Amino acid sequence: MPENRSVLVVGLGRFGSAVATTLDALGQDVLAVDKDPELVNRWSSQIPTVQADMTDVLAIEQLNASDFDTAVVAIGDSVEASVITAGNLLDAGISDIWAKSVSKEHARILQRIGARHIINAETDAGKRVGHLVSGNYLDYIELEGAYSVVKIHTPPQFVGYTIGEAKIHDRYGVTIVGVKSPGHEFQYASNDLQLKRNDELIIMGKQDQIDHFIRG
Template sequence: MTRDRSVLVVGLGRFGVAVATTLDSLGQDVLAVDKDADLVNRWSSQIPTVQADMTDVLALEQLGVKDFSTAVVAIGDSIEASVITAGNLLDVGITDIWAKSVSVEHARILQRIGARHIINAETDAGKRVGHLVSGDYLDYIEIEGPHSVVKIHTPSHAVGMSIGDARIHERFGVTVVAIKSSGRELAYGSKDLVMKRNDELIIMGTQDQINHFLHG
């Protein structure tokens, strides 16, 4: 059966389970695969699962994985298994490969064989936690290039001013994407929107620009 916009998730560790259950909750057609029967049985009541070894080309053929549009290689306990699996999936024609890496060397190999998206789960999570632990940000998302999207409380120097009057973009280079006030719905960052003391601002900019805006 051909599956449009379907996702194959290989590996039922914490990372793979998080990806698969999130996709399933979003209504995506997802199938999770692991060679460990205990893991497959553990999650089979929550997400579609099957036991198979994806380093085995015959197993890929039996599952018909070529019909999937996207694959996530979430294997973290064996670099060899991760690389072989990614290579096998590419060989059967899945070009949209997302692969978890556990080291710089692992990521380099995955890139060389053609995996389109490399996720260093530990490093990416560590960066986010580091930013949150620093205390300046309520949330942090790193996007491609030098920019980040962060959620902060209104800096003291901007309290009571509208986005336009504060000339935030002109002075600091950041863009106020939206503002969340207590008890109100999220409002997009129009120039006449006033920033109150306990408002949560969602802003985008480079690290230097964000820091400049935070500290005035």
């Protein structure tokens, strides 16, 4: 990914405003758009904002939307407005579209018209929180397909062993990507790296493999 991307965020509700302010804090070139003047006014002191209705092709042209690398369609209160906006942005030449969906049907329509990334904000967040609340993981990311990336403390049965000695990938199918020891820099995993009690392990694998590894 380039160091700096221009991102158009359409919709300044809770989801869209969080995306826009995060991108702005990360140094990305962000423009946030909403048709509601109150929302635009609320966020205008923190991020670049414009009031416009992006279901209108003329508004797309006036904002030079085609100049943006990426667009995030964060409209959640109208499926019709979300789909029309995504279609307009695709027609303007933005191929990297991230769109929030509010239902499976909404997601299916967005996929059919060509939105590259579909985000079901409530479901995705719910799964992540569920995994974190369970207490097994320090952090959890679900990848496309069957794989997940999780952060855990070293399971007690592996403390004192190197990754090679424990034959973790051969026995469990998971891959240790890296290790963060308290007070030390993150290290990419190698077979001779010894696992300590308070280490944080970043591991990748299928859900049943990860659960098997944690149980030992």
